[in-house]
Amino acid sequence: MRILVTGANGQLGNCIRDAAQQHPELDFHFADKGIIDIDNATSVEQFFENNKFDYCINTAAYTNVEKAESHKEEAFLTNAEGAKHMAQACANSNTILIHISTDYVFDGKKDTPYKENDKVNPINVYGSSKLKGEQYIRDICNRYFIFRTSWLYSQYGYNFLNSMLRLAVEQHDLSITTEQSGTPTNANDLAGAIIATIISRNENYGIYHFSNKGNATWYDFAKSIFTFSKQLENVKLEKTKHYRTFAERPSYSVLDKTKFTNNFTYPLVDWQDSLKKIIEDHKNPK
Numbered sequence: 001m002r003i004l005v006t007g008a009n010g011q012l013g014n015c016i017r018d019a020a021q022q023h024p025e026l027d028f029h030f031a032d033k034g035i036i037d038i039d040n041a042t043s044v045e046q047f048f049e050n051n052k053f054d055y056c057i058n059t060a061a062y063t064n065v066e067k068a069e070s071h072k073e074e075a076f077l078t079n080a081e082g083a084k085h086m087a088q089a090c091a092n093s094n095t096i097l098i099h100i101s102t103d104y105v106f107d108g109k110k111d112t113p114y115k116e117n118d119k120v121n122p123i124n125v126y127g128s129s130k131l132k133g134e135q136y137i138r139d140i141c142n143r144y145f146i147f148r149t150s151w152l153y154s155q156y157g158y159n160f161l162n163s164m165l166r167l168a169v170e171q172h173d174l175s176i177t178t179e180q181s182g183t184p185t186n187a188n189d190l191a192g193a194i195i196a197t198i199i200s201r202n203e204n205y206g207i208y209h210f211s212n213k214g215n216a217t218w219y220d221f222a223k224s225i226f227t228f229s230k231q232l233e234n235v236k237l238e239k240t241k242h243y244r245t246f247a248e249r250p251s252y253s254v255l256d257k258t259k260f261t262n263n264f265t266y267p268l269v270d271w272q273d274s275l276k277k278i279i280e281d282h283k284n285p286k
């Protein structure tokens with residue numbers, strides 16, 4: 001089975017690359033922005049004319065939630081038009097598209113976990129651009145999986161885990177917000193779920209919610225990072241309810257994973273267990 005991964009140098013792309021090593025039976029092809037720029041319809045079309053795939057995992061995205069507020073056109077170009085280009089190329093070449101979306105398509109007004117068919121109503125530019133991308137894919141493709149996920153972190157790139165570990169070394173005083181509840185999700189777990197989807201050959205296409213289990217505030221997430229890395233004494237950690245950001249964020253964005261667990265056998269891991277494991281693996285690299 002030939003599988004294309006776009007956005008290959010991002011954190012999820014790198015986690016898929018690692019997970020792929022356990023699957024020599026799958027023929028992965030990793031493409032960074034230099035190989036496929038999803039903003040560019042011609043570049044995408046030409047690449048698919050010359051290469052044939054069974055699955056395409058589109059991890060490429062404009063992911064800077066703050067910057068998106070002042071760079072709306074760029075965010076929509078990649079997250080909406082880029083997703084459209086990928087959808088068209090996949091539909092034309094009979095490739096199954098696996099696309100990643102976000103909990104930020106919701107407004108956060110609920111206080112119970114969001115299901116796939118709950119009303120979407122993004123409250124920031126990033127969420128709006130990702131929702132438009134979802135809509136293009138649903139209109140253009142028959143065979144697609146969209147995985148909405150939340151609060152991704154990993155050993156790769158700029159993410160909350162790596163920022164907190166760096167700040168602990170620098171011994172900062174930290175005020176971390178309790179204003180939002182969601183689920184921190186280890187991108188390695190999402191990578192595993194995506195590969196399990198491919199191996200299962202499941203044909204129940206559509207939108208799925210996937211995250212780790214449980215819920216947390218950003219303060220809970222930070223506290224667990226410092227606890228598991230045994231650095232709680234290095235930081236002065238405080239809660240705040242007034243953390244100023246450009247982008248508004250949903251106050252509650254926990255995802256209901258029932259549809260995923262009903263359709264796939266891939267196990268969901270508690271967010272704290274997965275966080276603890278990644279921190280331990282970090283300290284004792286294989």
Ligand SMILES: NC(=O)c1ccc[n+]([C@@H]2O[C@H](COP(=O)([O-])OP(=O)(O)OC[C@H]3O[C@@H](n4cnc5c(N)ncnc54)[C@H](OP(=O)(O)O)[C@@H]3O)[C@@H](O)[C@H]2O)c1
Pocket residue numbers: 006007008009010011012013032033036037038039040058059060061062063078082100101102103130149150151152153157
């Ligand atoms: N991070 C989160 O908390 C989070 C939460 C929910 C959903 N998601 C979704 O999960 C997916 C993976 O996110 P991630 O955390 O792995 O993001 P990431 O680390 O920012 O990786 C995204 C990758 O896409 C590349 N890219 C950007 N524009 C591109 C373009 N026009 N053509 C080709 N590649 C392009 C980036 O390359 P450059 O760096 O060179 O621009 C980067 O390597 C995304 O769809 C994101 O929206 C993320």
